[in-house]
Amino acid sequence: MEIDTSSFGTVDALARWDDAHLLDAMEARHSVRSYRDKRIDADALRELQSVIDGCNEAAGLSFTLVADDPSAFDGALAHYGSFRGVRNHVALIGRKGPRLDETVGYYGEQVVLAAQLLGLNTCWVAMTYRKRGAARTMPGEARPAILALGYGETSGASHKVKPVTSLCRVPGGPAAMPEWFAAGMRAAQLAPTAMNQQAFSFELVEGEVPGVRARLGLGPCAKIDLGIARCHFEIGARSVVALAVGSGAISRGVCRTRLTIGEAARKPRDSSGSRCRAARGSARCGSAR
Ligand SMILES: Cc1cc2nc3c(=O)[nH]c(=O)nc-3n(C[C@H](O)[C@H](O)[C@H](O)COP(=O)(O)O)c2cc1C
CATH class of the missing domain: 3.40.109.10 (NADH Oxidase)
Known part of the structure; x- marks a missing residue:
């Protein structure tokens, strides 16, 4: 199976909202x-x-x-x-x-x-x-x-989500997770999936230019779920560090997203020195929940 992801990576249609609002919307959505x-x-x-x-x-x-x-x-x-x-x-x-x-x-x-x-x-x-x-x-x-x-009768209810650590793989283990990747994963963790399966996973690929491999889970809606999770991941990751995403065709249920890390100084730093979303406080920076 081939998945061409070359046109992804800009979360284009949401340009009028900043990342802090988009991340709030992810948390509020049920x-x-x-x-x-x-x-x-x-x-x-x-x-x-x-x-x-x-x-x-x-x-x-x-x-x-x-x-x-x-x-x-x-x-x-x-x-x-x-x-x-x-x-x-x-x-x-x-x-x-x-x-x-x-x-x-x-x-x-x-x-x-x-x-x-x-x-x-x-x-x-x-x-x-x-x-x-x-x-x-x-x-x-x-x-x-x-x-x-x-307009809902209610605004819905939270459901149990898998821990970030079971939704991703990072060389060196969870403690070695860069903040931008952790932020991407926290956002992906909130992505809706069919029957709440959360079968997707993301892998950090080390290298001069870090990469992310997104893996399909099983199930009839697995590809839709992965697209939703990628949308969340990209918004989360770019809220911490500037990134360019999208690299072309990937095979066998794995798509690889090239990330170019740059202009990181644009983002404010918290007291511990890690880069952090301006509107969301520093407590969650650097920690995977
Ligand atoms: C691709 C996809 C297909 C879905 N299809 C249905 C559906 O046919 N019927 C339904 O009641 N819910 C459907 N859902 C909603 C999921 O059950 C729901 O997103 C999941 O249980 C997580 O709950 P949350 O969205 O409140 O976080 C679907 C969700 C996704 C992402």
């Missing part, structure tokens, strides 16, 4: 399946549409926002999946191909984080929705998942 009977505010809808346009432009996708139409969550499957009152969704559509699922994960999660910052709640849905009620695909396209969207 899957929400019950929604209030309230139309999405026109300004929020416009902003979200522009993020979706950004995703479509950056990656040649056809993400489609469907507002005020409950058809995708009308059927028995949606009820089985405990969805209630879903009147809006984003259909994550793109051209069929070996990289579609991971690309959908990477860009779909940008829509999720934007929605969270616009006061909305979301849930990734690959299985439990009515396929015929969702935005249509054109010939040659597929829709690996959709996002339920709206």
Whole structure:
């Protein structure tokens, strides 16, 4: 299996928010399946549409926002999946191909984080929705998942997450983890995954230019999950150190992300000397949770 990741690496559609806000959105986000009977505010809808346009432009996708139409969550499957009152969704559509699922994960999660910052709640849905009620695909396209969207009855609840140490491999062990990698992993740890499997893993590859290898887990949504986790990882890592990401085709379920570390002095340092996100305090810098 080949996964071409060459167009990844910029988290392009979220440029209007700084990393501190994006990291806060990751912490605040939980899957929400019950929604209030309230139309999405026109300004929020416009902003979200522009993020979706950004995703479509950056990656040649056809993400489609469907507002005020409950058809995708009308059927028995949606009820089985405990969805209630879903009147809006984003259909994550793109051209069929070996990289579609991971690309959908990477860009779909940008829509999720934007929605969270616009006061909305979301849930990734690959299985439990009515396929015929969702935005249509054109010939040659597929829709690996959709996002339920709206104002939640609640803002959801935290779920158990695996410790960072079981989601990554670092030569020399966890104590040798560079701060940028630890920050990337803390963000990846918060990434939603199908059935909360968290089967992905990231490996630090040492060298003159450090690299990151992201590994697929098992399961029908593994590639989508990996794309979501990569989106989180990149935002976390770049919040600590400037990085350039994206290096091309990788094989056998492993993608390698080239990181160029530079301009690190732009980031403030905490009292221990390690670089740390300005808006989030220094307590968590350097420690994997
Ligand atoms: C790719 C993907 C597909 C998912 N599909 C479904 C689904 O079909 N039905 C559902 O109820 N939840 C679905 N979920 C939501 C997950 O169950 C949820 O993200 C996970 O349990 C973690 O919970 P959290 O999002 O609150 O952190 C999906 C999540 C992902 C990432």
